[in-house]
Amino acid sequence: MNTEEKEYQKLSKMGRSLGVIIPECFLEIEVKLPSGKVLSHYKQRSHSWVRNAYNVMISQLGAIDYSDATFGAGLISRKMPNASINHSTTQLSIEQPIDVEAGGGYCGVSGDPTYGISVGSSVQAESFEDYKLITPITNGVGAGQLSYNAGETPVKSYDVPSKTYSAAHARYMNNNSGGNVLVSEVALIGRGSGYSPFLTSRDHLAATVTIPSTGQLKVTYTISLVYPA
Amino acid sequence: MDYIESKSTERKFKELRELGQKLGIPIFESFIEFEVTMPNGEVVHHHKQRSHSWVRNAYNLMMSQLGGINGSDVTFGAGLISIKTTNGTIGHSISILFLEGWGGDVENSDSGYRGAAGIATKGIIVGSSAQVESFEDYNLITPITNGSGAGQLHYQEGVVPAKSYDIPSKTYSVAHVRYMNNNSAGNVLVNEIALVADLQSAVSRDHLGATITIPATGQLKVTYTISLVFPA
Numbered sequence: 001m002n003t004e005e006k007e008y009q010k011l012s013k014m015g016r017s018l019g020v021i022i023p024e025c026f027l028e029i030e031v032k033l034p035s036g037k038v039l040s041h042y043k044q045r046s047h048s049w050v051r052n053a054y055n056v057m058i059s060q061l062g063a064i065d066y067s068d069a070t071f072g073a074g075l076i077s078r079k080m081p082n083a084s085i086n087h088s089t090t091q092l093s094i095e096q097p098i099d100v101e102a103g104g105g106y107c108g109v110s111g112d113p114t115y116g117i118s119v120g121s122s123v124q125a126e127s128f129e130d131y132k133l134i135t136p137i138t139n140g141v142g143a144g145q146l147s148y149n150a151g152e153t154p155v156k157s158y159d160v161p162s163k164t165y166s167a168a169h170a171r172y173m174n175n176n177s178g179g180n181v182l183v184s185e186v187a188l189i190g191r192g193s194g195y196s197p198f199l200t201s202r203d204h205l206a207a208t209v210t211i212p213s214t215g216q217l218k219v220t221y222t223i224s225l226v227y228p229a
Numbered sequence: 230m231d232y233i234e235s236k237s238t239e240r241k242f243k244e245l246r247e248l249g250q251k252l253g254i255p256i257f258e259s260f261i262e263f264e265v266t267m268p269n270g271e272v273v274h275h276h277k278q279r280s281h282s283w284v285r286n287a288y289n290l291m292m293s294q295l296g297g298i299n300g301s302d303v304t305f306g307a308g309l310i311s312i313k314t315t316n317g318t319i320g321h322s323i324s325i326l327f328l329e330g331w332g333g334d335v336e337n338s339d340s341g342y343r344g345a346a347g348i349a350t351k352g353i354i355v356g357s358s359a360q361v362e363s364f365e366d367y368n369l370i371t372p373i374t375n376g377s378g379a380g381q382l383h384y385q386e387g388v389v390p391a392k393s394y395d396i397p398s399k400t401y402s403v404a405h406v407r408y409m410n411n412n413s414a415g416n417v418l419v420n421e422i423a424l425v426a427d428l429q430s431a432v433s434r435d436h437l438g439a440t441i442t443i444p445a446t447g448q449l450k451v452t453y454t455i456s457l458v459f460p461a
Contacts, residue, residue, distance in 0.1 A: 004252070007248060007251070007252060008252060008254075010248065011245065011248045011249060011254060014241060014244070014245050014248070015245065015256075017241075018238075018241060018242065018245060018281070019281040019283060020257060020258070020283075021255075021257050021287070021291055022249075022256075023255060023291065023295050024254065047252065047253045048253060049253060049254075051459070051461075053255075053295065054255055054457060054459055057257070057291065057295065057457060058401055058403065058455075060290060060291070060328075061257060061290065061291065061432070061457075062403035062455045062457070063328075063329060063335045063336075063390070063403070063405070063426060063427075064335060064336060064341070064392060065334060065335055065336050073394065073396070073459065073461070074396070074401060075394075076392075076401070089334040089336070090332050090333060090335065091327070091329055091335050091341075093325065093327070094294060094295075094297055095297070095325050096325075097322070097324045097331045098324055099299060099323045099324060100293075100297050100298060100299055100324070100325045101297075101298060101299050104325075105297035105298075105325060106297035128253075128459075128460050128461040129461070154296070154297065154298055156298055156310075158309075160308070165292055165296075165308060165310070166296075167296035167297065167298045169297060190297065193332075200295075223292075223295055223296040225288060225291060225292045225296070227285070227288055227307065228364050229307070229364040229365070
């Protein structure tokens with residue numbers, strides 16, 4: 001186990017002992033060919049909740065509005081993928097009060113990469129201030145495009161020994177372009193209030209993932225919370 | 230004012246904060262401050278402590294919001310995402326979980342954690358039970374009701390939350406305050422405190438280390454401060 005993983009585990013243990021809420025997030029990438037051959041498959045921690053996600057958390061648990069007209073340190077608002085600042089005298093949520101496990105929340109609909117799990121090609125390092133994929137891979141069958149399936153219904157599980165509740169969100173993307181498609185960044189985008197998607201996490205992948213023509217990419221985000229009891 | 234947390238506890242929280250900041254994991258902290266003042270301005274009690282006691286409802290809210298899942302389990306407990314309201318009923322819906330009404334101003338009177346004047350069932354509320362806190366708490370054990378009879382307090386409207394940001398520590402804080410007046414003829418004893426959201430869902434209950442006595446004509450001020458350490 002590497003040093004960083006030891007630190008994550010220490011943090012998780014300390015959080016449980018001190019009664020502090022510690023959310024964790026993992027990202028799994030798998031590339032397959034139609035033959036079933038797995039070309040790439042790995043899992044890593046997602047390190048990259050962005051400012052929008054923190055603002056959701058403090059707005060929800062602190063019971064405050066996201067009413068600041070600007071965005072940045074010390075301000076509670078949200079930054080949309082087009083860089084506009086959205087604010088309102090109400091709480092910030094990743095979705096309206098609707099079913100977030102079927103077409104809402106992080107479950108993007110087929111052919112729509114603007115919310116849910118979405119990927120891009122930029123190798124730009126991740127930043128806490130990210131609010132969009134740097135170079136989104138659009139939906140389609142043209143060069144450099146992927147066909148986005150609908151997000152899968154999240155798989156929810158609870159591990160009794162570790163008292164950990166997990167929600168795994170998966171999405172398949174097919175390369176019908178005729179050439180390779182290179183993926184270097186991944187994002188989690190909530191559909192948001194007013195159905196205005198906003199990014200909550202962006203990860204720059206340590207190594208570019210190549211999806212060959214006819215290949216399929218599966219991305220799984222697993223969000224976990226360790227309960228004290 | 231006395232700050233009653235031990236140095237060893239504070240060291241652990243400091244380490245937790247720094248580790249969370251380094252690893253990009255959000256770290257919530259919560260503090261409660263109690264001040265009892267007499268009409269002549271004399272402060273007869275003043276202490277601050279950590280609130281250690283987010284309850285299951287608070288964890289479920291975070292799991293639903295951050296994990297993008299519904300609060301749809303019809304029962305409540307380990308491995309289930311639902312809420313338990315202060316009357317013990319289980320709230321569930323095929324929807325993302327909210328502890329507040331949808332779309333309203335949560336900083337408004339009688340919204341969020343701001344109980345209205347005379348309302349002792351939501352916002353910051355206090356009780357007399359000395360029963361230790363539990364992660365499964367969903368209400369005070371023995372709530373102190375609103376009124377001027379024996380053992381009662383007059384609950385003022387929760388104050389508009391004070392929001393602040395500390396640049397050096399990158400910490401955003403929200404302070405929720407409520408005043409309660411003892412207009413009864415005798416002492417009122419407080420042993421427990423809870424934070425109850427608008428939809429009658431407690432997110433936190435703390436059993437106090439020592440009873441706080443509010444003498445007749447005294448005023449209790451409670452401040453709940455909820456903080457989140459940002460990485461940048």
